């Protein structure tokens with residue numbers, strides 16, 4: 001679709017409100033950084049990347065298009081589901097099944113004249129550093145912590161002090177119910193997502209023995225159906241959490257088990273919630289958090305006001321928002337961690353029991369709040385202890401799993417180098433401490 | 436864990452309906468009851484000026500499925516609208532803005548009815564809209580609204596007890612104020628799950644005592660499996676008895692005593708088993724500080740109990756009748772009706788379910804007593820819904836009043852005196868904050884926005900805005916108080932002036948999100964709304980709530 005020729009005069013009228021603010025100094029601008037006469041021209045050239053075209057992503061695309069960004073790209077591998085329609089306002093019932101990135105991009109391009117949006121219907125991991133190098137700012141609206149960690153590690157790795165262009169601000173938003181957070185990461189210059197990982201500790205898993213023999217809650221019955229009954233009976237070749245038939249099977253299994261133990265409260269909706277780990281989401285909260293992120297993007301791109309993440313003593317980089325009980329925001333500085341496996345300089349201390357087997361150590365990486373690695377491979381000072389891949393190496397190193405840390409010759413202060421296929425190119429360094 | 440009392444009905448073989456699937460992510464927050472309230476809501480937006488913040492709010496209400504909305508807006512779409520408002524496009528240019536907005540917003544959810552006004556040129560079009568429309572659940576208006584229309588709305592709000600929400604977004608700043616018709620009670624406040632544990636360990640009733648005694652009577656001779664699966668409620672009750680026996684019949688009360696008691700519990704765990712410890716005893720020790728505490732009346736409920744009514748009992752909502760019944764219960768028993776939920780704890784399935792049933796039975800008994808009292812208070816000819824009583828009893832400790840009328844000796848809300856009071860308080864707080872490097876008050880932002888609205892002029896400069904604030908506050912303030920304010924106000928006014936009364940899309944989208952959250956809370960009567968003004972500072976990315 002070709003857009004009609006826009007006259008410069010009409011452009012000025014159209015962007016009057018935005019230009020009044022971004023091209024004129026306010027009371028809080030840094031006069032060294034701000035030059036109102038070049039703002040529009042500079043922002044017209046900026047390439048900005050949006051990761052995620054879901055609840056936050058739809059809002060972010062709209063907000064950036066109405067904040068004077070002209071060249072936007074968006075990555076999302078997902079297709080539209082009916083449960084998206086209560087908040088992902090760029091999608092209609094007829095769009096169910098289509099790619100989110102594509103539908104969202106087209107919609108915003110059509111609505112806001114003069115903006116170009118390039119959709120990528122794929123995973124962020126499908127691209128390499130060369131791809132990410134072309135953008136000046138990255139805005140993230142994801143529900144997966146894993147994807148956030150991946151893009152964070154990638155952007156931190158790309159940053160080099162010699163080349164200011166390699167420093168790409170990462171603006172990240174997240175929501176849950178009436179709550180959310182917006183944060184700005186300036187790679188290597190401040191706290192990164194990995195530094196803040198303990199703020200998003202994984203929910204404690206229910207012990208297997210509870211599921212297997214002493215269930216007490218409806219959730220225990222559902223998890224039993226999910227991890228034990230499904231594996232045993234394999235009613236379908238592969239569990240598809242989006243297939244209502246599969247969920248119904250789990251629901252019925254859970255219900256039978258609940259009956260056996262006199263437990264009430266197993267419902268279809270709860271089954272779906274537990275199995276898919278559903279996080280409640282509404283348009284209003286997405287609106288708050290996405291706009292908080294894009295407000296920072298505008299300030300970073302134009303210098304028309306101080307932004308979150310500004311390097312300096314006490315300068316905040318994180319806004320926490322809660323709307324459950326009145327409205328409460330806490331805007332603060334999350335400090336960079338020296339032992340951050342991604343942006344820090346020193347190895348992180350890891351408390352372990354020398355009597356643990358290597359297998360126990362490896363399992364502990366998954367639940368440890370500051371590690372959260374699901375498929376770790378471990379080296380210790382040049383020696384390979386366990387490799388998940390390739391299969392022949394896995395087989396060779398498998399016997400080590402049964403040995404204790406002592407038997408493997410690991411001592412206090414031994415440095416472990418841990419890698420995980422979810423974070424290609426990142427080495428997590430830990431220093432052992434016996435407890 | 437949300438505990439649902441229900442019969443084991445046969446499973447419904449077909450999955451959820453299309454509508455349940457569409458609204459799944461929000462039903463998990465406000466359930467079917469909240470959704471039904473939303474679907475019967477009829478919302479009016481009176482739009483003006485740059486016209487985006489109210490539209491962003493409506494978007495967030497139409498998506499979750501309010502029943503109906505109406506947009507009243509006298510403007511025709513101009514070029515500047517297209518650079519700030521997402522729900523207008525090039526084809527709207529020159530047309531009535533209300534009509535175009537209603538059409539593009541309406542696309543978001545086919546289940547929502549939308550209308551717009553004024554459809555013809557006439558005097559007092561807002562007045563005739565209000566006359567002709569079905570009653571509005573709530574009305575929002577955005578600045579710069581004209582005086583005549585504002586008076587019309589205030590009149591309507593007073594007459595029909597309609598919540599009125601004022602929203603103002605300019606440049607990097609915004610605020611909104613909620614004016615509710617009278618005191619607004621909330622029962623379903625959704626407290627944090629961890630806060631709701633109420634085990635009554637210091638005042639166990641006979642059935643609970645018997646349960647604990649049976650479980651622990653031969654505690655030392657239990658085998659490792661049984662010992663390791665005692666529910667922590669039974670463990671704590673057992674050792675509290677032991678403690679009492681050696682402490683003149685008193686429970687641990689000071690922090691020091693509680694930590695000693697915790698140690699007693701820890702030491703009672705077996706460590707000679709293969710695990711080298713016992714999870715249930717760990718849970719018991721971890722629960723000591725929180726659950727071994729005497730009852731005290733929560734402040735929210737205290738306010739409910741002490742509330743001085745102005746209206747006769749026949750005119751009060753059933754909330755107040757049930758509140759009176761709960762108060763009678765409290766006076767009689769010295770405690771609240773038991774909520775009845777038991778947190779998950781290590782135990783054998785059968786034992787845990789048995790314990791759950793003991794708590795549930797007591798909760799049912801308490802609720803039945805409250806229901807009986809409530810019915811007596813209500814008298815004949817008035818229904819009291821048992822479900823409403825159950826909900827009140829379950830949430831009694833977290834019930835909350837918003838917008839309390841005649842609260843203490845403070846100046847009336849909305850008055851000049853109230854503004855001065857809050858200002859003095861905020862300036863005093865700032866002096867402390869400055870020394871402790873805490874963030875400064877956002878009250879100057881609120882004042883500057885009020886000042887700007889008072890000028891009502893896009894070309895107002897810094898000086899004019901500050902002067903307008905001065906006249907708003909009148910001259911009762913000392914020059915010292917002004918001196919403190921002036922610099923802060925000046926900076927805000929300067930930043931505000933560059934916007935020329937225009938909106939930034941991000942600030943309006945963010946504010947629209949907050950207002951929509953609040954509207955949802957008010958419509959569903961769930962969660963706790965602000966009381967009553969929220970200010971956003973887009974330069975520092977912070978909010979602050981004021982009672983003005």
Ligand SMILES: [Zn+2]
Nearest residue numbers: 192195340343
């Ligand atoms: Zn880091």
